[in-house]
Amino acid sequence: MSFEPKIVGFLCNWCSYTGADLAGTARIKYSPNIRSIRVMCSGRIEPTFIMKALYEGADGVLIAGCHPGDCHYQEGNYKALRRYRMLKKVLPDYGIDPGRIRLEWVAASEGEKFANVVDDFTEEIRNLGPLGIKEGLDEMMKDDVIPHHASGGEKGGDDNEA
Amino acid sequence: MSVRIGVYLCHCGANIAGKVDIDAVADFARGLENVTLVKDYKFMCSDPGQALIQKDLENKLVDRVVVASCSPLMHENTFRKTVERGGLNPYLFTMTNIREQCSWVHIDSDRTTEKAKDLVAASVRRAFLLEPLTKKEVPINPRTLVIGGGIAGIQAALDLAEAGKEVVLVEKEPSIGGHMAKFDKTFPTLDCSACILTPRMVSVGQHSNIELMSYAEVEDVGGYVGNFNIRVRKKARYVDSELCNGCGACWSKCPSSRVPRKGNVHEKLSLGPTTSIYMPFMQAVPAIPVIDRDTCLYFKNDSGACGICAKECERGAIKYDMTDEIVEFEVGNIIIAAGFKTFDPAKVKRYGYGRFDNVMTALEFEVMNCASGSTGGNILMADGSEPKSIGIVHCVGSRDSHYNEHCSRVCCMYSLKYAHLIKEKTDAEVYQFYIDMRCFGKGYEEFYDRLLSEDVRFVRGKVAEISKVPVTETEEGKLVVSVEDTLLGTVRRIPLDMVVLSTGLEGSETLPEIAKLCSVSVGKDGFLIEKHPKLGPVSTATDGVFVVGGCQSPKDIPDTVAQASAASSAVLSMITREKIEIEAATSEVDEDKCSGCKLCNTLCPYQAVKFDEEKEVSVVNEALCKGCGTCVAGCPSGAISAKHYEDRQIFAEIEGIFSGGL
Numbered sequence: 001m002s003f004e005p006k007i008v009g010f011l012c013n014w015c016s017y018t019g020a021d022l023a024g025t026a027r028i029k030y031s032p033n034i035r036s037i038r039v040m041c042s043g044r045i046e047p048t049f050i051m052k053a054l055y056e057g058a059d060g061v062l063i064a065g066c067h068p069g070d071c072h073y074q075e076g077n078y079k080a081l082r083r084y085r086m087l088k089k090v091l092p093d094y095g096i097d098p099g100r101i102r103l104e105w106v107a108a109s110e111g112e113k114f115a116n117v118v119d120d121f122t123e124e125i126r127n128l129g130p131l132g133i134k135e136g137l138d139e140m141m142k143d144d145v146i147p148h149h150a151s152g153g154e155k156g157g158d159d160n161e162a
Numbered sequence: 163m164s165v166r167i168g169v170y171l172c173h174c175g176a177n178i179a180g181k182v183d184i185d186a187v188a189d190f191a192r193g194l195e196n197v198t199l200v201k202d203y204k205f206m207c208s209d210p211g212q213a214l215i216q217k218d219l220e221n222k223l224v225d226r227v228v229v230a231s232c233s234p235l236m237h238e239n240t241f242r243k244t245v246e247r248g249g250l251n252p253y254l255f256t257m258t259n260i261r262e263q264c265s266w267v268h269i270d271s272d273r274t275t276e277k278a279k280d281l282v283a284a285s286v287r288r289a290f291l292l293e294p295l296t297k298k299e300v301p302i303n304p305r306t307l308v309i310g311g312g313i314a315g316i317q318a319a320l321d322l323a324e325a326g327k328e329v330v331l332v333e334k335e336p337s338i339g340g341h342m343a344k345f346d347k348t349f350p351t352l353d354c355s356a357c358i359l360t361p362r363m364v365s366v367g368q369h370s371n372i373e374l375m376s377y378a379e380v381e382d383v384g385g386y387v388g389n390f391n392i393r394v395r396k397k398a399r400y401v402d403s404e405l406c407n408g409c410g411a412c413w414s415k416c417p418s419s420r421v422p423r424k425g426n427v428h429e430k431l432s433l434g435p436t437t438s439i440y441m442p443f444m445q446a447v448p449a450i451p452v453i454d455r456d457t458c459l460y461f462k463n464d465s466g467a468c469g470i471c472a473k474e475c476e477r478g479a480i481k482y483d484m485t486d487e488i489v490e491f492e493v494g495n496i497i498i499a500a501g502f503k504t505f506d507p508a509k510v511k512r513y514g515y516g517r518f519d520n521v522m523t524a525l526e527f528e529v530m531n532c533a534s535g536s537t538g539g540n541i542l543m544a545d546g547s548e549p550k551s552i553g554i555v556h557c558v559g560s561r562d563s564h565y566n567e568h569c570s571r572v573c574c575m576y577s578l579k580y581a582h583l584i585k586e587k588t589d590a591e592v593y594q595f596y597i598d599m600r601c602f603g604k605g606y607e608e609f610y611d612r613l614l615s616e617d618v619r620f621v622r623g624k625v626a627e628i629s630k631v632p633v634t635e636t637e638e639g640k641l642v643v644s645v646e647d648t649l650l651g652t653v654r655r656i657p658l659d660m661v662v663l664s665t666g667l668e669g670s671e672t673l674p675e676i677a678k679l680c681s682v683s684v685g686k687d688g689f690l691i692e693k694h695p696k697l698g699p700v701s702t703a704t705d706g707v708f709v710v711g712g713c714q715s716p717k718d719i720p721d722t723v724a725q726a727s728a729a730s731s732a733v734l735s736m737i738t739r740e741k742i743e744i745e746a747a748t749s750e751v752d753e754d755k756c757s758g759c760k761l762c763n764t765l766c767p768y769q770a771v772k773f774d775e776e777k778e779v780s781v782v783n784e785a786l787c788k789g790c791g792t793c794v795a796g797c798p799s800g801a802i803s804a805k806h807y808e809d810r811q812i813f814a815e816i817e818g819i820f821s822g823g824l
Contacts, residue, residue: 004273008819013235014703015683021233024262032268032277035284035819036259038234039807040747044791052813057820072681072704073790074767083795108703109685115267 005059005125009036009118010045014072015108016064022111030115031122034062042066043076047087050101060100060125062117067105077105097128166198167289168224169282170215172206172231174261181265183275187230190279190822194286199224206231212244219248226289230258230282251294253746253806258285276822284818291811295746298784302388303494304328304737309380309676312340313719314711315499316362317726318733323371325734330491331366332394333376334672337446339363340501341712344433344443346531346539348719349579350609356534360445367447375489376448379672383679384768386788387706388494388742398484400453401439405479408449412471412480413437420454426519426544430536431529439471439480444534453480495706495733498690499726500676502712505559505566505665512627513558513663518641519544520660521628524576527662531583541587541660549590549659553643554580555625556596560666568687570666570716574600577664578609581618592618593656595625595645603718621656623648628661667716680707689715700729705742708732747806748787749794753779755801762793762802 011017017038023030039045042065050061063084065077084103091098102121106114169191173179184202191200199218203211206229218224227250229241234257242252260278268274304327308315311333319329331338342348343363345355366372375394382393401412416437423429430436433443438458441451455461459468460482472480504525507515515521520543522530533539543549554577560570574596581592599620601610614620623646632638633655640657647654669688677684681704683691690709693701700708708729711722736742749771751762756779762771763780770786771793773779782793782802791804803809 006820008816014681017233018235018683018703021235021259021262024233024266027266029269030267032264032270032273035277035280036263037284037812037815037819038259039791039812040804041790041792044795044804044807046795046809048809049812049816053816053819056816058816069678070683073788073792076767076790076792079765079792079796108683108691 003126003130005033005122005130006057007034007060007062007118007122007125008053008058009034009062009064010042010049011036011038011106012042012065012072012077013038013040015066015070016042016104016106016114018108019064019106019110019114022108023115024111026111028111028115030118033122033125034118041071041073041076042080043071043073045080045083047083047090050087054096054100054131057131059128059131060102060121062121063101063103064106064114064117065103067107070107096131099124099128100131165196165226165290166224167194167196167226167228167286168199168201168215168218169194169197169228169230169286170206171200171202171282172211172229173202173204174206174231175204178231178261178265181268181271181274182260182278183271186275187278187282191282191286194283194821196226196290197286207237207240212240215241215244216248219245219250225250225254226292227255228258228282228285228289229255230260230278230285232261233259233263236262253295254289254292256285256289256292258282279822280819283821284815287814287818287821288811291808291814293805295805297743297746299741300388300744300785302736302740302742303390303492305330305491305493306495306497306733306737307332307380307390307392307493308497308499310340310499310501310711310713311335311338311366311374311376312499312501312711313342313359313362314501314722314726315340315497316366317723318497318499318710318730319366319372320362320369321727321730322733323369325730326371327734327737328371328373330373330375330392330493332378332380333374334379335442336377336399336450336452337442337448338366338374338376339443339445339447341525342719343445344525344529344532346528346533347579347583349575350603350605352579352582356445356532363445363447374448377452380676380679381488383496385492386744387704388736388744390493390496390706392491392493394489394491396487396489398486399450400455400480400482400484401451402479402481402484403448403450405477406450406475407477408441408451409476410441411474411476412439413441413451415470415474416440417468417470418457418459420457424544427537427542427546428519428522428526428530428544431526433529433532433535436536495708495736496680497708497710497729497733498676498680498682498713499711500673500713501670502667502716503670505668507558507663507665509565510558513555513625513661514628514630514641515663518628518630520549520641522660522662524573524580524662524664527580528576531580539587541584541590543660548588551591551593551658552584552660552662553593553595553641553656553658554662554664555628555643556594556664557624558663558665559668561597566666566668566687568666568716569600571600572716572718573664573666575603575606575609575718577662578613580662581613582616585616585618590659593643593658594618594620595643596620596622597624603720621645621647621654632657667712669713673713680704682707682709687715689713700725700732706736745789747789747804748784749782749789749791749802749804751780751782752801752803753777755799756780757799757801759798762797765793765796767792
């Protein structure tokens with residue numbers, strides 16, 4: 001059996017999440033490897049979210065927001081773009097292929113595009129193979145991100161003082 | 163006290179259960195930490211489904227709720243209300259989308275079930291960390307902005323004004339009336355368009371509750387539902403509306419023309435004067451002319467030569483030094499009625515529009531038919547003679563994957579109307595070249611039946627080409643329509659004097675700009691996207707913004723008017739509430755952690771984060787904050803948190819996704 005990568009998607013509520021919903025209402029089929037997390041704006045997506053996803057076991061992370069100029073919050077997607085480019089530069093230092101993260105603009109009307117992006121990205125990640133935590137990633141990350149397992153830690157604990 | 167999470171799985175009939183093994187997901191959910199109760203039901207959004215959740219909450223069986231069903235964009239509000247009725251803060255509920263982004267889009271049942279499990283686990287982790295939030299109430303300004311003064315905007319404005327509410331109607335053209343003002347007759351009743359429209363236009367102009375801003379454009383929209391701040395640019399007309407009495411002395415002497423000269427009868431297909439100072443048509447509201455700056459000789463000559471209109475005007479109403487005026491005001495709701503534009507047939511080169519005389523667009527033909535138009539309503543060829551044969555080509559720019567995939571819905575009917583008018587006014591033979599006749603409205607099929615007996619020729623086939631290359635004597639000097647007659651199964655060449663292209667409808671040029679200002683999306687088809695294609699046909703994803711008429715989809719007049727009234731009643735129901743709850747998920751600054759770097763102040767697109775000079779920390783104004791979270795992601799001190807989308811909540815979701823293993 002071929003390797004089935006696990007991909008985390010961060011979708012902005014207004015364009016990309018709606019676009020992904022549209023793929024659903026139009027019954028467009030795509031690979032089931034993606035698990036999406038809804039945020040209000042792609043500008044909310046912090047590089048730590050992506051690192052956290054990779055740390056937890058994602059083989060790839062997709063970020064999707066509104067097309068430039070279409071952001072529901074005017075310019076959050078531009079901020080997302082800058083953070084994405086920055087992270088892309090940093091990833092090789094962690095021993096991670098920068099191809100494991102991808103930013104795409106998906107409008108509320110682009111259900112088909114969303115499906116295509118997911119299929120295409122899944123294929124790319126499949127070719128890259130599983131992300132090796134043993135590559136030293138866990139060592140480097142353990143001081144950066146404190147996991148918040150529901151069972152552990154006290155509720156309301158602090159996450160930003162990392 | 164420990165947290166007790168209730169997981170409610172929806173089958174959605176077979177929509178979810180047909181693909182996802184609900185029992186397996188339920189068993190999986192039972193094994194998750196802090197989950198004390200798992201239930202599944204055929205339709206969770208139904209009354210008994212909601213009652214299930216409500217009862218468990220009332221019996222204090224759970225204190226966090228996860229509903230795994232359709233998209234939160236569909237039913238988040240429904241379940242928030244359910245949870246609230248059960249006595250739980252609605253923000254202690256979260257939704258898992260296992261339909262639109264799971265059961266509907268994947269093929270393999272096992273893998274879809276695995277995905278559903280992961281998503282449920284993510285939501286359960288998230289639910290554990292949710293915090294109760296309180297929604298804020300803001301007052302709703304009872305004033306409404308209507309963008310666009312076609313029949314859609316007119317109807318919406320009048321409905322609201324009649325209900326005693328103030329309306330500001332902004333129209334970019336010099337007069338309201340839109341496309342309907344250019345029509346001669348309306349299908350299928352053949353009512354005179356002007357006779358039914360102009361009284362309404364006059365009512366708009368005179369209504370004490372309507373402030374009409376014609377020749378004006380919305381430049382900026384700020385604020386939020388109930389409290390929008392609007393900035394409008396009123397373009398300079400160069401005519402003082404207080405002094406002008408619309409006598410027409412100015413345009414009757416104007417020496418320049420704002421339409422390119424063709425030197426034939428079709429040159430001046432216009433309802434009003436084609437001079438540089440002009441009234442768009444005689445029933446214009448307001449009845450004040452405008453100077454077209456681009457063609458006016460006074461503005462073209464730096465020396466200020468010409469100035470004839472100023473000399474002719476007895477009341478001194480011509481003001482060449484007039485400048486654009488910026489007006490700012492507040493409204494509670496916005497109705498977008500920005501209308502449509504017709505397809506430009508010059509893009510279909512093989513139809514010869516723009517190359518051949520007597521190949522006309524539907525709108526040009528419409529204007530030619532108007533009694534108040536330049537031909538007095540007579541159907542004439544470019545040389546002034548009466549045509550002996552006319553072809554009407556359907557679906558130009560519609561139902562065509564090269565241009566627009568959509569059906570424009572009105573062309574079949576107006577094409578039938580033209581055939582009737584041609585038969586009434588001339589002795590010409592009429593051909594209809596159609597793909598399918600779509601006569602779906604009240605009285606439409608009957609009208610089609612009537613035309614079938616009026617000696618109109620119907621040719622089923624898409625026209626391949628309109629040329630002027632004769633191969634026989636009868637084709638000499640004629641427009642030759644080549645078409646495959648799919649009923650006869652043969653290719654035909656039909657020589658005609660005149661061809662009308664039934665151009666389809668597209669979103670207007672200004673639509674993307676207006677959509678952006680109002681935070682509404684434009685669909686792939688070029689029209690605005692409504693909240694729900696069936697159950698939310700006039701509202702949009704942005705609260706307080708409504709869409710009506712041709713800017714939402716191609717529509718005939720009855721549907722447009724119905725939609726306009728629907729939007730105005732939706733606005734009225736908002737206004738009547740007087741107050742509206744707005745999103746509680748805003749950003750919050752932890753003053754102890756804030757270093758006062760002010761980075762967030764510049765990141766916020768709404769100026770909602772301000773620096774408090776005394777405390778030396780940044781503070782979020784919750785009324786202005788829309789909860790995008792850009793400042794949260796940008797804060798170098800981790801001092802800002804996004805309520806309901808806190809870092810730890812998102813981290814928990816990520817952990818949940820991977821808790822089950824793959």
